Amino acid sequence: MSLSDPALPPALPSAGVATGGRGRWNPLLLTGGVIVAVIALAAMVSFVWTPFSTLYTDTDNLAVGPGVGGHLLGTDLRGRDIASWLMAGSRTTLYVGIVAVGIAAMVGTPLGIVAGMVRPAASEFIMRVTDIWLAFPALLMALIFATVFGASITSAMVAIGIASVPAFVRVVRAGTIGVMKTDFVLAARVAGRRGPGIAVKHVLPNIAGLVIVQCSVSYAIAILAEAALSYLGLGAGPTTASWGRMLYEGQSVITIHPLLVVWPGVAIGLAVLGFNLLGDGLRDRFDPRLAGR
Amino acid sequence: MNTPPAVRLQAVGRRFRRGRRAPLRPAEYVDALTDVSLTIPRGARFGVVGESGSGKTTLMRLIAALDRPTSGEIEVLGRRITGRREQQLAFLRRSLQIVFQDPMSSLDPRMRVGDIVAEPLQVLRRPDVPGSVRRALADVGLDASAARRFPHQFSGGQRQRISIARAIAPGPSILIADEAVSALDVTIRAQILALIEDLAARQELTLIFVSHDLSVIRRVCDQVAVLRAGHLLETGSTEAIYRNPREQYTRDLLAAVPTLEKSLAAARARAAYGRVGE
Amino acid sequence: MPSDATPDAAGNMTADMAPDLTAGGTAGMTQPSRRPVPRGLGDPVLTVTGLTVRAGALPLVSDVSFTVTRGQRVGIIGASGSGKTLTCMAIAGLLPPELTAAGSIRLAGFDRDMVRASERALASVRGRLTGMVFQEPMTALNPTMRVDRQIAEAIRLHRRCPRAQLGTEVLALLEAVGLPDPPRIAHSFPHQLSGGQRQRIVIAVALANSPDLLICDEPTTALDVTVQARVLDLIDERAAATGAAVLFISHNLAVVASLCDYLLVMWAGRIVEQGPVVEVLADPQHEHTRQLLAAL
Numbered sequence: 001m002s003l004s005d006p007a008l009p010p011a012l013p014s015a016g017v018a019t020g021g022r023g024r025w026n027p028l029l030l031t032g033g034v035i036v037a038v039i040a041l042a043a044m045v046s047f048v049w050t051p052f053s054t055l056y057t058d059t060d061n062l063a064v065g066p067g068v069g070g071h072l073l074g075t076d077l078r079g080r081d082i083a084s085w086l087m088a089g090s091r092t093t094l095y096v097g098i099v100a101v102g103i104a105a106m107v108g109t110p111l112g113i114v115a116g117m118v119r120p121a122a123s124e125f126i127m128r129v130t131d132i133w134l135a136f137p138a139l140l141m142a143l144i145f146a147t148v149f150g151a152s153i154t155s156a157m158v159a160i161g162i163a164s165v166p167a168f169v170r171v172v173r174a175g176t177i178g179v180m181k182t183d184f185v186l187a188a189r190v191a192g193r194r195g196p197g198i199a200v201k202h203v204l205p206n207i208a209g210l211v212i213v214q215c216s217v218s219y220a221i222a223i224l225a226e227a228a229l230s231y232l233g234l235g236a237g238p239t240t241a242s243w244g245r246m247l248y249e250g251q252s253v254i255t256i257h258p259l260l261v262v263w264p265g266v267a268i269g270l271a272v273l274g275f276n277l278l279g280d281g282l283r284d285r286f287d288p289r290l291a292g293r
Numbered sequence: 294m295n296t297p298p299a300v301r302l303q304a305v306g307r308r309f310r311r312g313r314r315a316p317l318r319p320a321e322y323v324d325a326l327t328d329v330s331l332t333i334p335r336g337a338r339f340g341v342v343g344e345s346g347s348g349k350t351t352l353m354r355l356i357a358a359l360d361r362p363t364s365g366e367i368e369v370l371g372r373r374i375t376g377r378r379e380q381q382l383a384f385l386r387r388s389l390q391i392v393f394q395d396p397m398s399s400l401d402p403r404m405r406v407g408d409i410v411a412e413p414l415q416v417l418r419r420p421d422v423p424g425s426v427r428r429a430l431a432d433v434g435l436d437a438s439a440a441r442r443f444p445h446q447f448s449g450g451q452r453q454r455i456s457i458a459r460a461i462a463p464g465p466s467i468l469i470a471d472e473a474v475s476a477l478d479v480t481i482r483a484q485i486l487a488l489i490e491d492l493a494a495r496q497e498l499t500l501i502f503v504s505h506d507l508s509v510i511r512r513v514c515d516q517v518a519v520l521r522a523g524h525l526l527e528t529g530s531t532e533a534i535y536r537n538p539r540e541q542y543t544r545d546l547l548a549a550v551p552t553l554e555k556s557l558a559a560a561r562a563r564a565a566y567g568r569v570g571e
Numbered sequence: 572m573p574s575d576a577t578p579d580a581a582g583n584m585t586a587d588m589a590p591d592l593t594a595g596g597t598a599g600m601t602q603p604s605r606r607p608v609p610r611g612l613g614d615p616v617l618t619v620t621g622l623t624v625r626a627g628a629l630p631l632v633s634d635v636s637f638t639v640t641r642g643q644r645v646g647i648i649g650a651s652g653s654g655k656t657l658t659c660m661a662i663a664g665l666l667p668p669e670l671t672a673a674g675s676i677r678l679a680g681f682d683r684d685m686v687r688a689s690e691r692a693l694a695s696v697r698g699r700l701t702g703m704v705f706q707e708p709m710t711a712l713n714p715t716m717r718v719d720r721q722i723a724e725a726i727r728l729h730r731r732c733p734r735a736q737l738g739t740e741v742l743a744l745l746e747a748v749g750l751p752d753p754p755r756i757a758h759s760f761p762h763q764l765s766g767g768q769r770q771r772i773v774i775a776v777a778l779a780n781s782p783d784l785l786i787c788d789e790p791t792t793a794l795d796v797t798v799q800a801r802v803l804d805l806i807d808e809r810a811a812a813t814g815a816a817v818l819f820i821s822h823n824l825a826v827v828a829s830l831c832d833y834l835l836v837m838w839a840g841r842i843v844e845q846g847p848v849v850e851v852l853a854d855p856q857h858e859h860t861r862q863l864l865a866a867l
Binding site for chain 3: 479505552
């Protein structure tokens with residue numbers, strides 16, 4: 001019996017056993033990745049080809065069901081091919097993700113880290129400003145932007161992005177405060193590291209998981225917000241393909257032609273699911289403790 | 294020969310403000326340290342003993358300039374550190390390092406061990422970082438392959454070794470061990486203590502050992518300061534304090550440490566007193 | 572139990588500075604006022620046979636068997652990873668779902684084997700036949716509930732107790748564990764008390780229903796040294812007074828030896844040595860026991 005290191009346990013079950021094998025290529029990452037990839041593919045392809053042009057109205061086949069007149073998924077109230085609109089709409093969906101969530105993360109994360117690292121008085125000040133920011137209605141902001149810059153998807157996205165910043169600030173600040181309390185940050189200070197160095201080397205990697213999850217959450221909100229804005233005419237115009245637009249155009253006839261709402265609804269749901277799973281998967285993938293190595 | 298002492302504290306106090314209980318009541322204060330004066334000579338093995346709330350952690354942070362005292366002066370290696378900005382403390386960062394208590398939270402879980410040990414070297418802009426990292430890991434008895442792995446892949450005792458490697462890599466002259474073995478099993482404690490002692494001897498370090506465990510302090514330190522509720526109660530050589538404690542509190546502390554002799558005596562008494570063992 | 576309560580700088584009462592510690596005293600020393608309770612040759616309170624705990628295919632505890640009789644004090648000692656905590660969890664019915672247990676654990680007064688019992692059945696045992704004291708007093712109590720409510724909850728879960736009587740029982744329990752000013756403590760929240768005080772409350776909760784077996788998993792490891800001695804004394808005294816058997820787990824031989832009669836030494840999931848405390852410590856047979864002794 002080897003007794004060289006009595007305290008070293010013979011073998012501990014790694015986190016992989018307990019958490020069902022989360023790690024390098026975990027099911028979350030794969031599923032989420034596949035869904036997002038499909039959406040991205042549809043978006044790419046739609047630049048060069050869609051079954052019908054999104055501007056084409058098939059006046060002989062208004063609001064028909066799937067398979068009629070060569071329309072794979074049917075047509076909407078104006079005779080536009082649903083499948084084509086879904087494909088083209090995926091562009092908007094991705095655009096929404098990048099612009100809105102990107103703005104929110106890029107602005108909110110540094111602000112949150114600063115709020116978590118400065119003196120309590122300054123931190124409180126930042127949080128009160130954030131609270132006021134949070135209270136400002138996103139819709140109003142979108143309206144202002146639309147008036148000043150003209151209504152378009154981009155103006156809607158920037159408005160939503162700015163409105164999503166407070167959520168990031170709060171979450172990031174909480175995470176930062178937690179990290180700043182640890183002994184390893186103390187050790188870094190003993191080594192001579194100063195604020196910015198600690199923020200980059202220690203805080204950011206340890207709050208990355210929080211930020212990714214918040215991105216997923218904000219993304220879902222952003223897509224639905226875009227849908228609402230498009231309906232109000234503050235976002236995508238009547239000829240711009242957007243799942244949100246499809247949703248709202250179809251909701252008035254939901255009892256007669258339910259499929260008009262189902263197709264974009266399922267697409268939105270899948271996109272939100274895909275990004276959430278991808279976010280969770282990425283968070284786990286980059287956490288060395290869960291990698292199961 | 295007048296080498297300045299490693300650390301000198303003069304009438305140091307640290308007061309914390311606590312929130313008001315009501316808007317109209319005055320703010321309340323907690324005095325974590327009151328009027329502490331002591332001198333730690335170079336090359337000493339100095340122990341600071343105290344229980345929770347004694348102020349020993351605050352004292353350690355003040356010496357390391359991780360916190361500022363509300364009164365008094367502190368000198369490290371002959372140079373004043375109180376009232377100085379971080380930019381003026383580069384000499385302190387070069388000469389003083391700390392090994393922390395909790396092996397779980399004192400290493401960044403997101404960083405590889407090699408990067409963790411390299412951090413002080415990088416901040417201090419030392420040359421040959423990989424070489425120093427390898428040497429430091431070897432000094433603490435860890436294989437060079439450990440550098441590629443993450444902290445969670447090591448046991449508590451091994452993580453403390455990594456902490457020690459990080460502390461000695463930049464070649465400090467003062468090493469503070471803050472309850473460095475309290476979170477470890479008794480069997481591992483002896484190993485880590487032996488390691489710390491060995492390194493202190495080989496690298497001619499001044500060792501400041503902070504702990505609540507008297508038996509540990511006795512093994513490692515030649516001088517001891519006893520803290521209680523923020524006050525310095527007594528200080529002197531380890532033997533003097535152990536043989537002849539002046540203060541009642543010190544006597545109580547000594548008496549409360551469980552030792553094998555006492556336990557065996559108690560067990561025998563129980564067995565003889567009519568309590569039938571299995 | 573005398574206790575010198577002095578307010579600390581924060582205005583909280585800390586009953587942790589004992590003036591009555593003598594230079595040789597830790598738990599179990601001869602005290603004329605204590606009646607010696609004959610124990611050891613009683614009926615078994617706990618019988619563990621061939622306990623094996625696995626994580627998937629990996630065995631973490633292998634073939635552990637021992638018995639605890641009424642009023643007996645059994646200590647389990649080992650380093651981290653030796654399996655002592657898992658053994659204790661299995662006996663308390665608190666194994667995490669991803670671990671599987673095989674073998675047999677029989678508790679007096681419970682007709683089913685605990686290894687195969689359902690969660691509902693186990694819940695009826697915990698707190699009634701067994702009481703548990705864990706290591707970390709900071710997290711063992713609910714921070715949002717006052718102390719009296721927590722103790723009352725432990726009582727009401729297993730016994731019918733009229734409202735009026737509940738208050739008195741809670742105060743009596745607090746007094747029995749040596750807390751000064753029980754009415755004030757009963758009305759406090761955990762964060763207003765010191766570590767030693769919290770651990771005493773945890774012990775009070777564990778003993779609320781006079782269990783037959785008190786399971787302590789490193790109960791004093793997180794406490795200051797002076798507090799440690801007094802809490803050990805408390806466990807000893809309360810167990811003797813209620814006739815409860817004690818299963819005490821630790822990695823510190825001196826602590827275990829000061830309280831227990833019978834010792835089990837675990838390493839790598841197995842019991843490598845066992846016997847009466849005096850014999851094991853005076854004449855250790857196994858290499859690991861010798862290592863543990865040498866570490867002191």
